[in-house]
Amino acid sequence: MTIPDLHRAIVDRRTEFLDLLGELVRIETPTGDLAGAERFVVHLRAVLEGDAWAVETDEREGVGALLVARMAGRTDSESTLLLAHYDTVHDVGTLERSPWRVEGDVAYGPGALDMKAGIAAAIVALRALHAVGGGPAGRVTLLVTSDEETGSHASRERIEREAGEHDRVLVLEPSRDDGALKLGRKGVADFHLTFEGRAAHAGLAPETGASALVELARAALTIADLGDAAAGTTVNPTVARSGQATNVIPDHARLSVDVRLPTMVEAERVEGAIRGYVPHDPEIRVRIDGGVNRPPMEATVGNRRLLARAQAIGATWGWSVESAVVGGGSDGNFTSALGVATLDGVGAVGGGAHTLGEHVRVGETLDRVALVANLLASDTGAVAGDDAHPPAAAVSDGARQP
Numbered sequence: 001m002t003i004p005d006l007h008r009a010i011v012d013r014r015t016e017f018l019d020l021l022g023e024l025v026r027i028e029t030p031t032g033d034l035a036g037a038e039r040f041v042v043h044l045r046a047v048l049e050g051d052a053w054a055v056e057t058d059e060r061e062g063v064g065a066l067l068v069a070r071m072a073g074r075t076d077s078e079s080t081l082l083l084a085h086y087d088t089v090h091d092v093g094t095l096e097r098s099p100w101r102v103e104g105d106v107a108y109g110p111g112a113l114d115m116k117a118g119i120a121a122a123i124v125a126l127r128a129l130h131a132v133g134g135g136p137a138g139r140v141t142l143l144v145t146s147d148e149e150t151g152s153h154a155s156r157e158r159i160e161r162e163a164g165e166h167d168r169v170l171v172l173e174p175s176r177d178d179g180a181l182k183l184g185r186k187g188v189a190d191f192h193l194t195f196e197g198r199a200a201h202a203g204l205a206p207e208t209g210a211s212a213l214v215e216l217a218r219a220a221l222t223i224a225d226l227g228d229a230a231a232g233t234t235v236n237p238t239v240a241r242s243g244q245a246t247n248v249i250p251d252h253a254r255l256s257v258d259v260r261l262p263t264m265v266e267a268e269r270v271e272g273a274i275r276g277y278v279p280h281d282p283e284i285r286v287r288i289d290g291g292v293n294r295p296p297m298e299a300t301v302g303n304r305r306l307l308a309r310a311q312a313i314g315a316t317w318g319w320s321v322e323s324a325v326v327g328g329g330s331d332g333n334f335t336s337a338l339g340v341a342t343l344d345g346v347g348a349v350g351g352g353a354h355t356l357g358e359h360v361r362v363g364e365t366l367d368r369v370a371l372v373a374n375l376l377a378s379d380t381g382a383v384a385g386d387d388a389h390p391p392a393a394a395v396s397d398g399a400r401q402p
């Protein structure tokens with residue numbers, strides 16, 4: 001089997017891919033809707049078991065069960081974790097307003113792009129691999145989570161545990177609207193500063209007060225200056241609350257700050273500066289809560305090597321695979337931060353994510369399914385110009401030490 005053989009085998013499965021995607025889209029699964037989640041998990045489990053995946057479910061408090069499906073490899077080549085989520089941002093009833101439909105090369109439906117097409121992609125990629133190539137080279141685990149859209153609080157532990165037991169991670173999130181894969185993503189942090197001062201009558205004895213509001217204003221300016229446009233770090237005070245009456249010096253104020261971080265070095269710089277904030281007014285006390293929710297997904301050596309492999313595969317059928325570092329976070333942030341080679345955005349391509357116009361461009365998406373299948377058919381391998389770097393195994397093993 002050659003790479004173009006497998007590509008052709010997947011393009012031939014277009015109808016099968018669309019039928020499968022339609023079934024998944026027609027079960028509505030907003031995050032936290034336990035009835036929808038259960039219906040979805042029962043359906044997906046049956047499909048996967050029909051394809052001889054070994055399936056287990058992992059119940060999590062307050063959200064739907066996670067689904068973990070495993071398939072053996074032909075050899076002890078590199079193992080791969082395929083990461084997906086079945087929850088969507090769309091409320092129940094959205095399907096009535098934007099029903100599942102295929103018009104030419106475009107398939108519409110809530111959650112089709114983000115990311116039920118990624119789940120269908122994994123299933124079709126493995127079917128084609130078995131039909132044409134004798135199965136994946138190394139063992140494959142498909143982890144489908146239920147709370148990605150609300151921050152993966154219930155599933156993060158399982159995502160990190162599975163990532164630690166695999167050599168590489170392919171995140172089946174959609175690519176950027178222009179088709180670029182996601183080599184890096186910014187990390188996300190938020191901080192909440194609470195200022196306590198002393199109230200006083202603003203007319204009779206203002207000098208006996210200590211204004212939490214004035215301190216908040218100074219803090220907002222100081223903290224906003226931590227942003228670094230050249231580095232790609234943004235630090236934005238976003239919510240401020242203080243004051244009860246126009247004639248009272250306020251004794252309480254609260255400030256929230258949104259932070260986006262390209263690297264761990266920047267994360268440490270900004271977090272250190274915010275946590276080390278010293279009030280200008282020595283009579284004000286400040287408490288600082290919050291921190292980094294998703295660490296940055298950096299363009300590590302392992303991530304670049306996976307991308308280079310993807311580019312070599314795409315080039316065999318004339319596809320020039322582009323990549324980008326993007327702002328929004330995904331579960332790939334967790335796996336990459338553990339030091340496991342991660343390539344994100346290998347799921348569907350389309351547009352309108354999180355809107356009624358959400359859609360998948362089918363032809364380009366099938367190219368990505370073929371990319372996933374071909375990545376699973378062989379090791380990542382070394383790439384040209386790689387000699388200056390330590391081998392992938394040494395990098396990821398070292399970074400995985402607790």
Ligand SMILES: [Zn+2]
Nearest residue numbers: 114115148173
């Ligand atoms: Zn998603």
